[in-house]
Amino acid sequence: MANSYTQIHIQFIFAAKYRAALIGNDWKKRLHQYITGIFQENKHKMLQVNSMPDHIHIFAGIRPHQSISSLMQNVKTESSKWIKTQGFCS
Numbered sequence: 001m002a003n004s005y006t007q008i009h010i011q012f013i014f015a016a017k018y019r020a021a022l023i024g025n026d027w028k029k030r031l032h033q034y035i036t037g038i039f040q041e042n043k044h045k046m047l048q049v050n051s052m053p054d055h056i057h058i059f060a061g062i063r064p065h066q067s068i069s070s071l072m073q074n075v076k077t078e079s080s081k082w083i084k085t086q087g088f089c090s
Helices: 028-041 068-086
Strands: 008-015 045-052 055-062
Touching: 008 068, 028 045, 028 055, 028 068, 055 068
Parallel strands: none
Antiparallel strands: 008 055, 045 055
16 A cells, blocks of 8 residues: 555543542633643644533544553643643642
């Protein structure tokens, strides 16, 4: 096969610990931008990100070079670190 093309679109939903309403309206846009950056650094395409105070929805185009579990581990770890360093949930 001369050319091959893979298109994988997945919706991810994950919640704050104990579904606590921790995501503030005043900084959620910055969180969305940070998570989008994580996807871009991993060579995936963010299609849409949105959140409620207690959970996040992500719709993304995923390339097959990275496992879904590895990607989500990276997103959740790095975004949690960023939230803590910014002092949003002290």
